[in-house]
Amino acid sequence: MHFSKLFIPTLKESPADAEVISHKLMVRAGMIRQVASGIYSILPLGLRVLRKVEQIIREEMNQIDGQEVFLPSIQPAELWIESKRWDFYGKELLRIKDRHGREFCYGPTHEEVITDIVRKEVKSYRQLPILLYQIQTKFRDEVRPRFGIMRGREFMMKDAYSFHTDEEDTQRTYNQMAQAYTNIFNRCGLNFKQVQADSGTIGGSFSHEFAVLADSGEDDIGFCESCGYASNLELAESKPPAPSTPPATRQEIKEVETPGQKSVEDVAGFLNLSARQIVKTILLENEHGLVAGLVRGDHEINPVKLKNLIGCEWLQPAGEEVISRHPELHCGYVGPVGLDLPVYADCEISAMYDFVTGANKTSTHFTGVQVERDLKIKQFSDIRTVKADDPCPRCERGVYQVKRGIEVGHIFILGTKYSSAMKAVYLDQQGKENAMIMGCYGIGVGRTAAAAIEQNHDDKGIVWPRNLAPFQVIIIPVNYSNEDLKTVCDTIYDQLQETGIETLLDDRSDRLGGKLKDADLLGIPLQIIVGPKNLSAGQVEIKIRKTNESDLHPYPEVIADIPSILKGL
């Protein structure tokens, strides 16, 4: 392609409303433009990159017998009512009416549509398993879109769905999918981790995320480098407490005055104790009312773990307004002793003796509290959030590291949640009807491209991983109106094109400086700079974007080496 013919509106300055580096660079490199909050136009250069990601995904999906389909983005309400998600999905579901007043939504995901197709067309165990996927736009009316196409409302996604007769077969496909995802993100040149994840509102029993490690990520990833265990922090297991021997004499429970001492730090300082000797009581609210969670003073409660433990629909920290409706609860002095609420305690509490809790009385705490004597615990479980340097639960010596991650892929075993609700059944060998077992698997296409930029850039611009680069090579003449240079550049261009290397020829009349700045900004892996001085010495300059290394090479001999130079990048 000739640069002058391509629509690549590059900018010298970053847009004022861009915060993260990938957003800034994608706008500056002329890849995307914003249309409305969370809604973007993809320009030619951006689309070339997205197509690269898509192609890699297609190849890996086809490799494991996935078949590509294309489902509608506008979906009838009936299907969503049938799966019970019309009410459950909430405001994120963009609802629309057609001219007849019939209700539709813009698909945020496609379990309903795909299950509808499969239930109509698949009747026998002989037709299973089946794996279908598509790549198309989704719309989720996010509360707060941000970071360019990293978290847009409309976005490109690959979603795949599999249907099976039994758990084992589902697990097999799930594992193949995990391997395919690993291949995909490796080919995209990303540094990522496959981590345990919560299945959230999509439901299901088993799930992993693929997280690209980057500071701008929105998730916290906990992982252990000794054994490789990795998990989203909202699910990361903590190591059970080592059995401890109780002190010879146990303290008696005692009320102490703690006026104005509400936080753990306050109380610890006031009583001259460590936070580890205090038990925090956190009040949370779910559809059944209030519950209490106990964690050690230096720990944080993990609502996701607690929600999964209780098995409730939702769970959130109780607001002041809710607490104020309970006169027996005093903010800052709530404690588990004699508390008339279901009390869940973190495992670590079971190894504590002589600790401090709130006394359910203003300006008062208890000291010398003992679990078995003073507390009524509904259940002990792992309900705290792990921190960096916590011991790894899966190996002897390892400790947690915590880093930010961008969720680029997520795979789930759904079980029969949708197939039961929507009666997607098949006849088994005995002629008996069974619900199909499902899995679903997603990749954010645009987010993957953005994540690649987050991991591969410098102060000059993008540094594309080779497989995602919109072009492999850019030819930059010092002056394209010079006939000799033009001839050489055209020759190199034709030669590379014939070899199948995607090449961009910067035929613009701009001065060299501007063209070099743009080439760096666009992040094309290899630059060939053709100037009169070097050329008269029979040489051209070749610059590697990633390393900034620039060397003179004999022309025309070097052109034949370009493919091998590229392979080495």
Next chain:
RNA sequence: CGGGAUGUAGCGCAGCCUGGUUAGCGCACUUGACUGGGGGUCAAGGGGUCGGAGGUUCAAAUCCUCUCAUCCCGACCA
């Protein structure tokens, strides 16, 4: 949905506090000349209902009220 901020030319910004010529600057754009190895120089141009509506005033980009949009933090999120 709570908290914070910003809307002035395609992009980045100043002017606003303390109202008063024709609303400025840099980049980009158009024309011409010179130039040609890291965003060049000179000259001449085009482009604005100062986000919108209402109000105060002799006079509003500037003060007041409402509203819309966008961004950030939090909550939320396959």
